[in-house]
Amino acid sequence: MTRHGHGFLSAPGPTHxxxxxxxxxxxxxxxxxxxxLTAAIEHCFTALRPIFGMDAGEVFIYxxxxxxxxxxxxxxxxxPGDHVLIPETGHFSNGWTDMAKRFGVVCQSVPTxxxxxxxxxxxxxxxRADRDHRIKAVMQVHTDTSTGVCHDIAAIRAAxxxxxHPALYMVDAVATLGTQPLDMAANNIDVVVSASQKGLMCPPxxxxxxxxxxxxxxxxxxxxxxxxxxxxxxxxxxHYRAFGGTCPEHMIFAxxxxxxxxxxxxxxxxxxxxxxxxxxxxxxVQVWTETGDLAFNAxxxxxxxxxxxxxxxxxxIDPVELRALTRQMIHTSIxxxxxxxxxxxxxxxxxGDLNEPMLFGTLSAVExxxxxxxxxxxxxxxxxxxxxxxxxxxxxLQAARAKARGQAA
Numbered sequence: 001m002t003r004h005g006h007g008f009l010s011a012p013g014p015t016h017x018x019x020x021x022x023x024x025x026x027x028x029x030x031x032x033x034x035x036x037l038t039a040a041i042e043h044c045f046t047a048l049r050p051i052f053g054m055d056a057g058e059v060f061i062y063x064x065x066x067x068x069x070x071x072x073x074x075x076x077x078x079x080p081g082d083h084v085l086i087p088e089t090g091h092f093s094n095g096w097t098d099m100a101k102r103f104g105v106v107c108q109s110v111p112t113x114x115x116x117x118x119x120x121x122x123x124x125x126x127x128r129a130d131r132d133h134r135i136k137a138v139m140q141v142h143t144d145t146s147t148g149v150c151h152d153i154a155a156i157r158a159a160x161x162x163x164x165h166p167a168l169y170m171v172d173a174v175a176t177l178g179t180q181p182l183d184m185a186a187n188n189i190d191v192v193v194s195a196s197q198k199g200l201m202c203p204p205x206x207x208x209x210x211x212x213x214x215x216x217x218x219x220x221x222x223x224x225x226x227x228x229x230x231x232x233x234x235x236x237x238x239h240y241r242a243f244g245g246t247c248p249e250h251m252i253f254a255x256x257x258x259x260x261x262x263x264x265x266x267x268x269x270x271x272x273x274x275x276x277x278x279x280x281x282x283x284x285v286q287v288w289t290e291t292g293d294l295a296f297n298a299x300x301x302x303x304x305x306x307x308x309x310x311x312x313x314x315x316x317i318d319p320v321e322l323r324a325l326t327r328q329m330i331h332t333s334i335x336x337x338x339x340x341x342x343x344x345x346x347x348x349x350x351x352g353d354l355n356e357p358m359l360f361g362t363l364s365a366v367e368x369x370x371x372x373x374x375x376x377x378x379x380x381x382x383x384x385x386x387x388x389x390x391x392x393x394x395x396x397l398q399a400a401r402a403k404a405r406g407q408a409a
Contacts, residue, residue, distance in 0.1 A: 007331035010362040012145040012175060012308035014197040014204050015352035017254075021201055024257035025250045032240065037249060040256035041239055047259035051267065052192055052210040053183035060234055061255075062207040063248040066174040068229070069193035069207035070096050073139075073170055075226035076211070076219045077191065080104030082136040085126055085167065087118040087156075091146035091339030096139060096172060103224050108135070114340060117151045117303045120159035127165040137168040137190075142182070143175040146338035148310030148347065149298045150176070157187045168215060174198060177208075178262065179274045179307045179351045190215040196251065198307065199274075201258045201352045205251045271306075276392065277350045277359060278306040284363045284385040285309055285348075288370075290378030293317060297345060307351035310337075312344060317375055319346040325369045332365035356389050 009016050030037050048059050062068050078084065078100070086097050087110040097107045110122050118140065127135060138160060143150045153171060160169060170191040173182055177192070178199025184192055189212065196206035211219070211231065219231050227233070228244045239247050262270060282304065288294050288311070297310040313319045323336050323346055337345035348366070350359060363382045370377050 003331055005331075007333065008358060008361045008365065009333050010349050010359075011333055011335040012198065012347060012349035012351060013195075015199075015201065015349060016354060016358070017203060018201055018258070018261065018353045020261060021254045021257050024253045025203075027250070027253065029249055032247060032249075037247065037252065038239070040252050041242075041247065044252060044255050044259060047263060048208060048210070051178055051182075051259075051262065053181070053185055053187075054192075054210050054212070055185040057184075057210060057212040058216060058231070058235060060209045060211065060231060061243070061252075062209070062229070063205065063243065063245075063251070064207040065197075065204055066172070066193065066195035066207055067095070067099070069174075069195060069209045070099055070172070072207070072209050072226075072229040072231075073191045073193050074100050074103050074105065075222070075224045075229045076231045077168060077170070077215055077222055078103065078105050078136060079221070079223040082106065083108060083130075083134045084137045084139055085110060085123070085135050086139045087123065087141075087151070088112050088114070089118065089141040089147065089149065089151060090114050090144035090341070092144045092172060092174075093139075093141045094339055096141070100139070114147050115149065115297055115299045117149055117300070118156060120152065120155040123156055124159040124163050127160060127163045127167065130165065133166055135165070135167050137170050139170045139172070141172040143305045143307060145175045145305075145308045145335075145347065145349075146310070146341055147297050148305045148308050149303050150180075150305040151303075153182065153189070154187050157189070161188075168218060170215075175305070175307050175351070178270065180271050181267075184210060184212070188212075190218075196255060196258075199351050200255065201261070202251065202254045205248060206255060274306040274351060277354055277356070278304070278309070280356060280359050280385050280389055281309050281348055281350050281363065283388045284367075284381035285311055287379070287381040287384045288367075288377040291376045293376040297341070308335075308347055308349050310341065310345050310347045312341075313346065313375075318373075319343065322346055322366075322369055322373060322375065325372060326365050329372075330365040330368060332362055334362065334366060360385065 168190040177194035196202035197204040293314040295312045298304040335347040
């Protein structure tokens, strides 16, 4: 099928890449000691710190992805035979669990229904029962993109502190870094893992990790096998050592530009934009669910992610077919269900470099595909999204005009 114009990428990663980031990559390879590369590397390590919300510790950047950052967190802080507590959040907590088991780590789960956030009381209960402090770490996924549920990082930290348990606190922020506040220092998080292809607005290819001083100290006692991921090898001023070999130059130039854009916009403005655009999507989905054939996977509106919305499909609806049709016939990519929700859901991503018209296009494509397939849904979802945007922009316009009148007076 011949395609005209631009399609829409509305998956929760990889996400749309800004032209500025693409242009930053369009260059020849340079010498590893080139001044421009050195400046870009130093900026990346420095500019990531406020996004992590860290006031101490180290940042590590890997040629890899979020799974690589997972492995780095495990290999550098744990040893075979250690016990960890991993709340069940969906496909990605399951993946992190499987990886930890490969290292000989004993994993204890905290069950959820995958439609609600982790209950901090269950965390406290499990840690309180661990009188010998065998649990070395609590490993929490902030937002599991398979479910669209965002978990309360601060409440879980409070639960750990209430019990007085010494476990490390490790957080998977692959889907939240750069989309909503994390605040590693305020929440006393020891390790945060993330990647380049979501809120950081870059192509897939980099894993990023922040480690607290406590995690760095624990690293000295870890006996898990490691070489490429080894923090000791990478804590070095020489860039060849810092990257465990040749620096991924073009990805660094991309990240350098993306971080410059984030600084220009300001973190709070970015967080506010993600919350606003998430609500645009939710207004449409809320209408679609009126017939009862579709439903938000995240039951509690306060627990719905600002980066992705997961929509459950009812009996007789094939989300795989819906996704394929939307991609093939309307040139719009949405995501399917993962793990326990495979074949039972579809997902709309709304993170990174997005604006209202892009979301209108995606929502229109999904609505049209549902009509083509005869999927029962509440009509007028796109109109509801437009009405919401129109109302927000009207308020902004009136406020701007009032401000201008006040200045003129």
